Amino acid sequence: MSLKRNIKEGALRHTIELLIDFYNDKSSVEVVEVINLRERFVNFIDYLLFNTMPSIINIITIIVYLLYFIDGYIGLIIIAIVIL
Numbered sequence: 001m002s003l004k005r006n007i008k009e010g011a012l013r014h015t016i017e018l019l020i021d022f023y024n025d026k027s028s029v030e031v032v033e034v035i036n037l038r039e040r041f042v043n044f045i046d047y048l049l050f051n052t053m054p055s056i057i058n059i060i061t062i063i064v065y066l067l068y069f070i071d072g073y074i075g076l077i078i079i080a081i082v083i084l
């Protein structure tokens with residue numbers, strides 16, 4: 001989870017280092033909303049990188065293996081059976 005922590009720290013550092021003019025134009029509620037939005041974005045990226053992408057890579061690897069190493073027609077039949 002080092003990547004997630006680095007993203008969080010970088011986003012927080014960016015928020016802290018913003019010019020004072022940014023904060024003068026915003027209410028404290030708006031600043032908190034921006035911080036919460038940042039947190040949701042980090043969680044979304046975390047979900048994509050660590051949950052969705054490995055599954056997609058596995059599916060693509062299986063499809064390539066079935067189509068390349070096994071006869072293409074049999075591979076397509078197996079893929080169709082798994083999908084259905």
